[in-house]
Amino acid sequence: MRTQVAIVGGGPAGLLLSHLLHRQGIASVVLESRDRAYVEHRQRAGMLEQGTTDVLRDSGVGERLDREGLVHHGLELRFGGAGHRIPLTGLTGRTVTIYAQTEIVKDLVARRLADGGEVLFEARAVEIDPSAPSVTYLRDGRTHTLECDYIAGCDGFHGVSRPAVPGLRTFSREYPFAWLGVLADVPPSTDELIYAHHERGFALHSLRSPQVSRLYLQVSPDEDLAAWPDERIWAELAARFATDDGWELREGPITDRAITPMRSFVGEPMRHDRLFLAGDAAHIVPPTGAKGLNLAVSDVTLLARALIERYASGSEAALDGYSASCLRRVWRAEHFSYWMTTLLHTDPHGDGFAHRLQRSHLDYVVSSTAASTTLAENYVGLPLTR
Template identity: 85%
Template sequence: MRTQVAIIGGGPAGLLLSHLLHLQGIDSVVLESRDRDYVEHRQRAGMLEQGTTDALRDSGVGERLDREGLVHHGLELRFGGAGHRIPLTGLTGRTVTVYAQTEIVKDLVARRLADGGDIRFEAEVVDLDASAPRVTYRGGGETRTLDCDYIAGCDGFHGVSRPAVPGLRTFSRDYPFAWLGILAGVRPSTEELIYASHDRGFALHSLRSPTVSRLYLQVPPDEDIAAWPDARIWDELAARFATGDGWKLHEGPVTDKAITPMRSFVAEPMRHDRLFLAGDAGHIVPPTGAKGLNLAVSDVIILARALTERYATGSETLLDGYSDACLRRVWRAEHFSYWMTTLLHVDPAATAFERRLQRAHLDYVASSEAAATSLAENYVGLPIE
């Protein structure tokens, strides 16, 4: 079997890359180790930068996004018992949109299959050769080999692609806290996201739809989720979101609950021979800045442009510059995510002096247009090179 581009991983990065290549007449095969139902229902973040929504619309998969996505023009920083709105659109002219990653995956799977795309679910990659290049995988009780011109490793942090790159240099940071996240079947208590910094720890009020809320609490990284019955979660959320004006948190049935550790990670370079890493295969960010999915999208946009140039002209100039182009954006997003995380969370090892510095910085961001603009510019997303 042969294709032009073998794509390992059927998440939003791999599926969008396959779609973008199809629009340019480039063949690809997507190999996904999980079944379709799992891929379309695994819960992930859903805050989309302006560049991500533009890319989905421009490629023809934005119809349901435009119909069901919740466009946000601002966010709230809440600390000291008061809220401080950051007017994202007013400061940057751009927006962010809440649209669950599960829905993006459903849209892309449906579109690729409608276009005759080749997505092979339950296809576990067992070997790959970045020089030949080829991918060997198991599926349907058989082991098969797929020859190709290029391989795109879009298979996440625990996938097989990154270990296949020799001589990687990695950079990482583990944070001394984690997020306890819940989905709740209740009308959101806010129309825009609330990022709360409290002496008891960070809290985030997000939303999935007009009837579904997504909320998070800072907890220790080794916390046992069994120690958090629903009633305790709601009590703690109410305490961390409390304001002096009587704001009320809507409570409802918890439908999903999980604890997620916080980590920053970057691998360099993001290319080896004819293998290209994209998304979580090459980098991860703490979720505070909502950059993970958006970085994956920018990676595959850059890769799709480079592959399009290669097949159209024979030039590999953009392919040769892929890793550097991606990493410039990755490191900016890593810094922003680190900055947001350290600004809003309680570090258990922080001194009283450091806590007062943190509060002074929050006051500055909330009161300075220049500081708020810097936050807003990074939050809505920088242009994709």
Template identity: 85%
Template sequence: MRTQVAIVGAGPAGLLLSQLLHRQGIESVVLESRDREYVERRQRAGMLEQGTTDVLREAGVGERLDREGLVHHGLELRFGGAGHRVPLTELTGRTVTVYAQTEIVKDLVARRLADGGDIRFEAEAVAVDPSAPSVTFRQGGRTHTLECDFVAGCDGFHGVSRPALPGARTYTREYPYAWLGILADVPPSTEELIYANHERGFALHSLRGPKVSRLYLQVAPDEDLSAWSDQRIWDELAARFATDDDWELTPGPITDKSVTPMRSFVAEPMRHDRLFLAGDAAHIVPPTGAKGLNLAVADVTVLAAALTEYYATGSRTLLDSYSDICLRRVWRAEHFSYWMTTLLHVEPGADEFARRLQRSHLDYVVSSTAASTSLAENYVGLPLEGVAS
């Protein structure tokens, strides 16, 4: 078997890359270890930067996004019993959109299959060769080799692509807290996201649609999920979101709950020979800054442009710059995500001095136009470097 670009992983990064290449007449095969039903049901965050929504529209998968996505022009920082709105659009001229990653994957799978795309589900990649580019995979009890010009490793943190990158240097930071996340069949109690800092810990009120809410609580990394009854979750959320003006959180049936640990991770470079890493295969961010999916989209947008340049002209200029271009954005997003996380979470064992410093920083962010603008610029997403608009 042979193709121009072998893509390992059918998450948003791999599927979007395949779609972008298809629109430029470049062949690809997507290999995914799970079945289609599993891939289309994975729950992930869905806060999209404006640049991400622009890319999805350009890729031909923006119709349902524009119809069902919830456009946001601001967010709320809540602390000390009061809410403080950060007007994202007023400060930056840009918006963010809530649209679940699950729905993006469904849209991309449907589009690729309708266009005759080659997505091979239940095809587990077991080895990647960066120099004589190929991917060895198992499917239907047999082992196959897919030869190609280039390999795109979009197979996540635990995939086989990153270990195939010789000499990569990694940087990691573990955080002393995790998120207990729930999905609930209840209309959101807010029109814009609420990031709450409370002495009991951080909380986030997000949305998944007009009738579904997504909420999170700061908990310990080793938290026992069975200890959290539905009632306990709603009581704790209500306490952390409480305001002096008696704002009310509306509870409802919880349909899903999970505990997610938090880490920062970067592998560099993101390329060796003809193997290119994208998305979680190369970097992980804590979810506070809503950057994970958006970084993956930025990676494959640069990679698609580089491959298009190569096949059109033979030039390797953008291919050779891929890692440097992506890593500049990755490290900016890593810092912003770290900053948002430490600004809003309660450090276990923190003394009163540390708490006062954190409160002072929060007060400054919401009272200074310059500080609010810095938050807003990073939150809505910085311009994409290396890709013509």
């Protein structure tokens, strides 16, 4: 087989890149190691920056997003028994939207297949050649080779793309806590996200839909999921969200639960020869700042623009600048995610002095317009530039 752009990974980054290229007449083949059902039901975060929703709408895949997405104009920081609203739109003029990543993937898969796109599920890439660009993959018990002009590595943290970059510099940080995330069939107890700091640990109340809630608890990285029956989860959530005015948390059947470790990771550069890394293949952020999916979208949007320019004019200037352009945004998001994480989580190794500093910082963020604006500006996402 031969195509112009081989895309390794059929998550939202790879599918969106294929869609953006198709709109400009550039051929691509998406190789995804899992089957379609798995990809379309893989639970991931779903907070979209305005720049991300703009990209989806402008590319013609935002119809269901506009119909079902929950637009938010603020968020709440909760600590010391009280809530403090950060007016995102009032401070920045921008919004965020809650729309599940699973639904984005379903929208993109349906669109690519309807457009005649080549999305090969259960096609596991095993070797990448960035210089004589090609991808060797296994499918239906046979070995295949896909030759191409360029390769986009959108295959996540554990994929084969990043190891194909020689001399890669890596930067990482492991955190002394993890998230226990649950999906519950119960209407949300809030209209906007609640980020709670509590001496027992961090908690987050998010939304999946008007009928489904997504909630998180800070736990230790080695926590046993079996030690958390429904009753314990709801009791701990209620304790961490408790306010002096008697706010109540709605409870319902928990349909999904998982423990996710937290890390920060960046690999530089994001390009080697004809191979370009995007999304989790190049960087990981702790989920506190809700930047993972949004960074992936900004990566592939920049890569699509660069490839479109290359095929339209023959110029590789934008491709040459791809890594540097992405990394400027990546490091800003890494810092914001680290800042939000250390601001809100309870450090199990921290002393009283550290905890007092943390509380002072929280008080400052909610009482200072300048500090609130810094949080809001980074949370809604910086404008996507070249």
